[in-house]
Amino acid sequence: MKRLISEATGMVIGDPEAERSVPPTGFTARLTVFTAAAMAFLSVFALALSLATDRLADQWASELAQTSTIRISAPAEQAEAQVAAALRVLETTPGVASARALTDAEQRELLAPWFGPDLPVDRLPIPRLIEVVETSDGFDTTGLRARLQAEVPGAILDDHTRWREPLVDAASRLRLLGWIAIALIIGATGTMITLAAQSALAANAQVIRVMRLVGAEDGYIARAFVRRFTLRALAGALIGAILAGVAILTLPSADTTGGFLTGLGFRGIEWLWLLAIPVLIGVVAFFATRAAALRVLREQS
Secondary structure (H helix, E strand, O other), rough: HHHHHHHHHHHOOOOOOHHHHHOOHHHHHHHHHHHHHHHHHHHHHHHHHHHHHHHHHHHHHHHHHOOEEEOOOOOOOHHHHHHHHHHHHOOOOEEEEEEEOOOOHHHHHHHHHHHHHOOHHHOOOOOEEEEEEEOOOOOHHHHHHHHHHOOOOOOEEOOOOHHHHHHHHHHHHHHHHHHHHHHHHHHHHHHHHHHHHHHHHHHHHHHHHHHHHHHOHHHHHHHHHHHHHHHHHHHHHHHHHHHHHHHOOOOOOOOOOOOOHOOOOOOHHHHHHHHHHHHHHHHHHHHHHHHHHHHHHHOOO
8 A cells, every 4th residue: 555655646746767768759648648538538428328317217217106197998978977087086095196187188299299289189089098196105006996997997097107117127227338338448448558558668678678777676667657657548538528528518408308318418516527537547547557567567577
């Protein structure tokens, strides 16, 4: 632990003499910056996707869990009477906050995405719908179904369980995939930075040999590589995160009709995650470069 703290301090302060063994520019420098920027950019979008699906899962779970629908299929001359009977049952059912029959215009709006806006609801044998809103305690689904079956033969209760659980499960899986994508991106970042550090060490083998002849230890040389590559990765990650943040700001904002894709992004304190991504990539670069430098220096000794 003390050794890591010493290396971290040395990375901040730096040593101009030791850093002569690290190429300030060239292929490895550009590769490190570009890789960190690209991976940070992708990580931010994967994180935004994960957070958006998290919000979506919570929204679906809360909204669908508090509402139910009663569908009444009956001959036209009996439909109104059965709707009234179902409403009377609901009025005396504990756990029901409110209940109302949907109008023809509302049912036409519900069916418009499939049948168009000109569907003649009033002339077609379409079941009547009753929207039921539960209290926080909810109602006894089994008991309500039994009462409806006895008093309103054409009524069918749908508590949305069939729809809610698959939707929430799908959103949860998509959220998990977002976190897995972030882990893979971070792993790929560490691999690319390791390869860049190994390439730089191999290209400067002659300089490292001379430094050893004048008494430089491997830890002294490794700290120079760790500092240079960590700072490059951190700078690239900051650039990538900023560009990703700007890109997310250009996306459409969430609204009631835009669906999931319009809600992709960060809200409130979630924007602090933009700072966490570069820090995480910087930490990965620190340990990846340190391991690569010590391994290559041992092989060259």
